[in-house]
Amino acid sequence: MAQCTEELSANIPMKVFGKFPPLLFRTVVEITSGDSKVFSGESVRLRCSIPDNYNFTWRYLWFRGSKQLPQNGENIVLWNANIKESGKYYCQGFRNSIVGKIHTLKSLPVEITVDGGWAILQVPPHPGLVGESLIMTCHVRGNPPIREAILYKDGVEVLRQNGSGGHLHLTNLTLEDGGLYSCRASWDTFRHTVSVISTATQLQVLEVLTQPIMEIVDDKPINPSNMKLVCHVQYNARDPAPPMYFYFYKNNKHLAMAISQNYILVTRSPGTFTCMAMVPQMGVSRQSDPKSFGQVTGTYR
Structure with missing residues (x-):
C-alpha cells in the first residue's frame, strides 16, 4: 500500500566522508512462510532484504524489540514458536567499506504474535480502505472442518457464516468498521459440537484521501x-x-x-x-x- 503525506520533506541527511556521501539503504522484513499470527508450536520464516543496485556484500543483524538476536543471516526462522517469541522484529544490514563499517537504516517492524489458545482471527496485514472488501479467517489449531464461524466487533456479533471454512467477508468498508474483532468457530466431533473463541485483534480502516x-x-x-x-x-x-x-x-x-x-x-x-x-x-x-x-x-x- 502506498501511504504517504503529500508535502515537501527534506531527504534524510547524509554525513559526508571526503568527497562522497555514503549511500543510505533501508532494509525490508517480510514473512516468507507462516503468518503474523501463529499458534505455539508452529513456525514462521522472516527474510531481510536490502534494495541495492550496486551488489554490495551485506551482513545482517536481527532484533526483537530493543533486544539483538543471535541470528545473523538473511533469514530467521522461529521453529516451534513459543509465546515469549511474540514481538516486533526488525533487521539491519551492515558492510565494511574504505571509510569503515556502514549500516543501513533499520527496517520497519513486522509484528509476530504467538498464540497459545485454540483460535486465531487472521486479519490482512494492511489496513482496509473505505469502499473495499476484505476477508478475515477464523483459524483453529489442528484445522478441524469448521461448520460455523461467527465474527464479533467490540464484543457484538456482526456476521455469521456457515460452511465457509472459517472465512469471514466484510464488504463495502466504512470508517465505522474499524475496531477490535474476534471470532468463534464451531465444528462437530464424536457427536459433540466443539466451539472456541479467539482473542481480539485490531482492524484499521482508512480513507483513500483524508480531508486536505x-x-x-x-x-x-x-x-x-x-x-x-x-x-x-x-x-x-x-x-x-x-x-x-x-x-x-x-x-x-x-x-x-x-x-x-x-x-x-x-x-x-x-x-x-x-x-x-x-x-x-x-x-x-x-x-x-x-x-x-x-x-x-x-x-x-
Missing part, C-alpha cells in the same frame, strides 16, 4: 512579493497507486490548473484560499476548509 488542510506560508522578509500555498493530505492506496493532482482556489476561482506537486507560489494578497486533492483514476476527491489571509471582505463559499 490548507496551509499559507508567508515569509515576507525573504520573499516580500509572494507566499506559498501548501495542500497537506494523506493518500492511502494499493501499489501501484494512481497519480494524485492538486487544485488551488482563491475566492472560489482557480489559481492554477491541476498539478502533481502539493504547493504553488502566488502573489501576496488578501483572500480566502482552498485546495482540492483528486485521484481521477479512482474517482476520488476531497477539498479543504477555506483559510483566509489578510483583510478579507465578503463571504465566499
